[in-house]
Amino acid sequence: MAEEKKPAKKKVNAKAYVKIGRTCPKCGPKKRLAKHANRLSCGNCGYFERV
Numbered sequence: 673m674a675e676e677k678k679p680a681k682k683k684v685n686a687k688a689y690v691k692i693g694r695t696c697p698k699c700g701p702k703k704r705l706a707k708h709a710n711r712l713s714c715g716n717c718g719y720f721e722r723v
Contacts, residue, residue, distance in 0.1 A: 681704075683690045696703040696714040705712035705721070713720040 681692060683692055691704065693704045693707075694712060695701050696705055696717065696719055698717050698719050699714060703714055703716050705714055705719075711720050711722050
């Protein structure tokens with residue numbers, strides 16, 4: 673079966689990697705929010721935002 677490409681989580685800049693996506697305000701910059709159809713959610717602490 674053909675494998676589908678996943679969207680990039682990091683963007684290569686001229687000097688460094690840049691993380692794509694929102695970070696969790698409770699957990700800090702190391703944890704990113706997962707995209708769902710109607711919300712963004714953190715799997716670590718349970719924080720979510722309605723979109």
